Amino acid sequence: MMQLNIEVSEPVKATAEAEFLRLFRAMFGEAPSNATVTLSSDGIAPGPSVHDAIAITLDHGNLTIHGNTNVALIIGIYRFFYEFGARYPQPGENREIIPSHGIDEFINGTLKVEETASQVHRGVCIEGADSIENILDFITWMPKVGFNAFFVQFENPYPFLKRWYEHEFNPYAEVEEFDTDIAQRMSDEVDRCMAERGIIQHRVGHGWTGEVLGYSSKYGWEKGIKLPKDKEPLVAEIKGKRELIDGAPILTSLDFANPEVIPQMVELVVDYAKKRPDVDYLHVWLSDADNNICECDECKKELVSDQYVRFLNDLDERLTEEGLDTRICFLLYHELLFAPEHEVIKHPDRFTMMFAPITRTFEKSYADVDYEHGVPEPEPYVRNDYTMPNSLEENLAYLFAWQKTFKGDSFVYDYPLGRAHYGDFGYMKIAHTIARDIQYLDRLGLNGYVSCQELRVGTPTFFPNYVMGRMLWDSKLDYDALVEEYFETLFGADWKQVVDYLSQMSTLSSCDYFNAIGERLDPDMARRYDEIVAMADEFLPVIEQHIADSTGVVKSYWLGLSHHRQYVMKLAAALHEIAVGNEEKAQHLWHDFLDFIRRNEPLTQPNLDVYRVIEVAKNYAGFKL
Structure with a gap:
């Protein structure tokens, strides 16, 4: 057995x-006793x-892998x-591709890699519906492709x-x-999984306004709650009333002029x-709704962003008094996109x-903006009569205004x-947009x-997520080379057929149309959805042939493409x-599509x-449940 030296604290050790050892044995087998490995x-x-x-050096059986941080x-x-x-x-140890080499390739090999990540923050925040296995698989996958941070929204991932x-x-x-106790046990598993890999932990976000009213942030967007009479003075007054928005504390703003709030x-x-010194970035946001300002x-008399900054300064003062160096993330979102005036x-x-430009278009990238002539000054704020912008130019106008007053991280x-x-x-157009956005972050x-x-x-x-992780680590990577690397791994020798097929799908479909940006009656989009259905139908023989001819992991991805083909045909027909x-x-x-994805969920x-x-x-594309 090799000599293995590990110089890092537990639980990362x-x-x-x-x-x-798992990957070494799978790739090279057992190493001889004269091999030396140092991980530090x-x-x-x-x-x-x-x-x-990172710094990696292999010299004829002597390997060192060093990181400046644990992750x-x-x-x-x-x-x-x-x-x-x-x-x-993609996530899941069973989806790794680990080729088998003889031990001589390690013993006789040489390698030198020295790299520094292009970006400090390289993270993902949980959304959607997730089993505990989904969350743990995703977190364990993140460092494999270069991510370093995971954000658990709320007190725990209960919702x-x-x-x-x-x-x-x-x-x-x-x-x-399922109940709150089960959720907490699962949340503890998530924390352990992050700690064991040195993953930087972001936490909470929305929910603090509800906490002021006595409601835990762990319940997320739950509705149907009645506000007690004694809490009404703390709630934003809107059209002469002080009540919860849609019965949801998380959607409800507060009266920040009330001296108690x-x-x-x-x-x-x-x-x-x-209580949580393990949280590296504590997110402290306001409510998750717009046009609900007191x-x-x-x-x-003032913008809510001025009130927000006053709160942040008070928070900083109290954290300092307590000797806490907790880093606070504050949010530019909804009305908080408007920079403070004072x-x-x-x-x-x-x-x-x-x-957080949540309503931005993804039909174009930050790299496509005309920064000399295309970015306007933000419109004056009109209280509770605000429409979230779709254009990159308008969203960036808010960012640039904030950057005049805040020069920090x-x-x-x-x-x-x-x-x-x-x-x-x-997923090809969105992957390319992600790549180009990331390359523009520094500017x-x-x-x-x-x-x-x-x-x-x-x-x-999972190509868009793969691109995201890899390019946040190294923004100089060539996008086309990533396309080839990824799709050849998944689909084998005929990977170009798949890329051409999926690229045409992306060209014909529209992120904006699905998300209610633009007119719903659209003859051009109708024509394009017809073309998508025809294209997917014509690709069936290609899929069938490759399923018959392939084995192992490659076959599993062609099978996945078969499911995707029916998914697309049914959804495009409805659209x-x-x-x-x-x-x-x-x-x-639409209900035919629902039947298909619901029945097949155990497989997919x-x-x-x-x-x-x-x-x-149902919220954007125009369908009903």
Whole structure:
């Protein structure tokens, strides 16, 4: 057995050892006793100036893998095996491609890799409906492709787990046992999984406004709650009333002019920070709705962003008093996109600014904007009469205004795989947009990228997420080379046929149309959806032949493409009827699509979030449940 030296603290030490030995044995077999391997980390804590870096040296059986941070060491281990042909195309250990080499290739081999990550923030935030296995598989996959951070929204991932275990929107599945205790045990598993890999932990986000009213953030968007009389003075006054928006604390804003509100919210955050020193970035946002800002006489005197910054400064002061160095993420979203007019963050080193252009188009990239002539000044804010912008230009106008007042750490919190991707049937256009966006981050003055998204985004492939991780690690990677690497791994010698097919699907479909950007009656989109159906129908013989001729992992991906083909044909047919205004037929075809994805969910569960595609389609595309 080789001499294995591991210089990193627990629990990362156990993971580094286990994963290195697992992959080594699968690839090279048992190593002779004269081989020496050293895995080490400097253990640098995460921060806005810390770019993960790896150094790998192999010299005739003597291997060193070093990371400046703990997560960098784990990334470096996977990178070493990547250099010998290992590929990690999607979450799940059973989806890894690990070629077999003789031990002589290790004993006689030489290799030198030294790299520093292009971006500090390289993360994903949980969305959709997820089993605990989905979450753990995704987290364990992240460092294989270069990600370093995971964001658990709320106090724990209760709402995302609940959607899965209660099978919301899928009556074909039996409801499983689930409650708050089960959710907490699963949340603890998620925390352990992150800690064992050195994954940077982001947490909470929305929910603090509800906490002020006495409602836990762990329940997410749950509705049907009645506000007690004694809490009414704390709630935003809108059209003369103080009540919960849609019966949901998370959607409800507060009266920040009420002298009780900011101090209460500050203490809630401070108490949480004391209990959770393991959280690296604590997100402190306001409500998750727009046009719900308090209209009382005092609040109307200033922007809610001025009130927000005043709160952040008070929070910073209290955290300092408590001796806590907790880093706070604040949010540019809904009305908070409007930069404050008077207040300024006093100690920017405490804070990370998060730009969240949730309604932006993904039909174009940040790289396509005319920055000299195309970015307007933000429109004046009109209280509770605000329409979220779709254009990149308008969204960026808000970012640039905030950057005049805040010069600290920042990243974009973007949504390509949160709902836009359902409109791109081939996932090739959205992948290319992600790549070009990431390459433009430095020029936007941003320090990274966190994707708010479903974890099960593999219909037809996980290529967009693969591109995201790889290019956040190295923004100079060639996109076309990534296309070849990925699709040849999945589909074998005829990978170009698949790329051409999926690229045509992407060209014909529309992220914007699916997400209600633009007119619903659209003859051109109707024609394009017809072409998609015909193209998918014509591709069946190709799929059938490759399923018959292939084996193992390659065969499994061709089978996945077969499911995707029917998924696309049924959904495109329904969207065609939306585009021509035939409501009755659209709903009939939509229910045929629902029957197909619901029945097949046991087969496609890791790759398709049935809950989320239904939710997005009914909220935006024009279908009914």
